[in-house]
Amino acid sequence: MSFVEFIGPARIDRRTKNLTRRLSPDDVAIIDHRDLDRVSAEELIASGVRVVVNVNQSQSGRYPNPGPLALVRGGVRLIDAPGAPLFDEVTDGEVLSIRGGGVYRNGSCLATGQVLVEPALERALAEQQSRVTDALHDFAENTMRYLRDEGRLLAQGIEFPTLRCRMRDRHALVVARGPGHKRDLSTVRPYVRDFKPVLIAVDGGAEALLQEGLRPDVIVGDMDSVSDRALKGGAEIVVHAYATNGRAPGAERLDRLGVGYQIVAAPGISEDIALLLAYEKGASLIVAVGTHFNLIEFLERDRAGMSSTFVTRLKVGEILIDAKGVSRLASRRVGLWPLVAFALAGLAAIVVAIAASPALRHLIQLLVLRVKDGLGI
Numbered sequence: 001m002s003f004v005e006f007i008g009p010a011r012i013d014r015r016t017k018n019l020t021r022r023l024s025p026d027d028v029a030i031i032d033h034r035d036l037d038r039v040s041a042e043e044l045i046a047s048g049v050r051v052v053v054n055v056n057q058s059q060s061g062r063y064p065n066p067g068p069l070a071l072v073r074g075g076v077r078l079i080d081a082p083g084a085p086l087f088d089e090v091t092d093g094e095v096l097s098i099r100g101g102g103v104y105r106n107g108s109c110l111a112t113g114q115v116l117v118e119p120a121l122e123r124a125l126a127e128q129q130s131r132v133t134d135a136l137h138d139f140a141e142n143t144m145r146y147l148r149d150e151g152r153l154l155a156q157g158i159e160f161p162t163l164r165c166r167m168r169d170r171h172a173l174v175v176a177r178g179p180g181h182k183r184d185l186s187t188v189r190p191y192v193r194d195f196k197p198v199l200i201a202v203d204g205g206a207e208a209l210l211q212e213g214l215r216p217d218v219i220v221g222d223m224d225s226v227s228d229r230a231l232k233g234g235a236e237i238v239v240h241a242y243a244t245n246g247r248a249p250g251a252e253r254l255d256r257l258g259v260g261y262q263i264v265a266a267p268g269i270s271e272d273i274a275l276l277l278a279y280e281k282g283a284s285l286i287v288a289v290g291t292h293f294n295l296i297e298f299l300e301r302d303r304a305g306m307s308s309t310f311v312t313r314l315k316v317g318e319i320l321i322d323a324k325g326v327s328r329l330a331s332r333r334v335g336l337w338p339l340v341a342f343a344l345a346g347l348a349a350i351v352v353a354i355a356a357s358p359a360l361r362h363l364i365q366l367l368v369l370r371v372k373d374g375l376g377i
Helices: 016-022 038-047 067-073 118-130 132-156 181-187 189-195 205-211 249-257 270-280 295-300 307-319 326-330 336-356 358-375
Strands: 006-012 028-031 051-054 077-080 095-099 102-105 108-112 114-116 171-175 198-202 218-221 236-241 262-265 285-289 320-322
Touching (some): 067 077, 067 118, 198 205, 270 285, 270 307, 307 320
Parallel strands (some): 006 028, 218 236, 285 320
16 A cells, blocks of 8 residues: 555554454554564454554564565565553554554654564565475474374263254364454355354354344354453353363353353363364254464464364364365356357347348258248238
């Protein structure tokens, strides 16, 4: 994006996923997000915001991170100003001016950062991809280190609470807030309409379901990215607690809201718990939207290993279908207009053939006369 000066109210939040819900194209988004992930980039683009100032490193180089590049390609000016004291000096709603990489208030410069541009981000991403072997080595070591403890607990089974929602012999749709989750969820809407699966949301997945006009039956997670509206919508709440000490941070918020819930203490991430919940409750098929499984997605979430997810996928794999990328297949379906054009082209070829052949013209005339005689015309 190129402009001489952009003026707008500041919108501030250290949690990007919370900030995106209240952004507009006229705002200046101020975030504190090291290694800006793809999901956050997608949500920032969807908000329409045109300027994002990050007081952290949007791309630290730890792993191949395509998030900043996606944001810039989406038409957003991304300014990195690591260490800038904007969260201390700027209040939400205060009018700021952006000139180049500088942030100004009433003519005074509050911070100066670097405008991240597409060519530089592309080069950095290519360099990071060449170093991915080191990250993979560390990741694999951590996975093996925790596999024995987490794998044993998950393989032996988790004691899930009794739920009102019946899942036995039904399909279950598990929706998490992952890359492309909104696009894929929109694509599986016909499946939801026809099969009416149990809708299990993982934290922010509840918001995605509500935006599609769907109401989650169960919400699983630590409740850090779910709106009050979703929590009060009548879904059964399963709070994911730490396996080590049983502490459930999400329970405190639910107590304040007066919403009932049940607690499950287990290792791994909330996505794993949601998949295992559907499996243990007897679901005949599990369709996953937005769940994480590959190396880059785990590094984006600052996960050092994937032992719990590895064991979970092994356990539920025979009934699990991952909807990731389904929308890409659907987008390749042939539309109506190409078929119409093809039919018209065929008709035109027939007309030309008839016009060029006296024998065909004579045959058509005979057929017309026979039809007229038959109809008495």
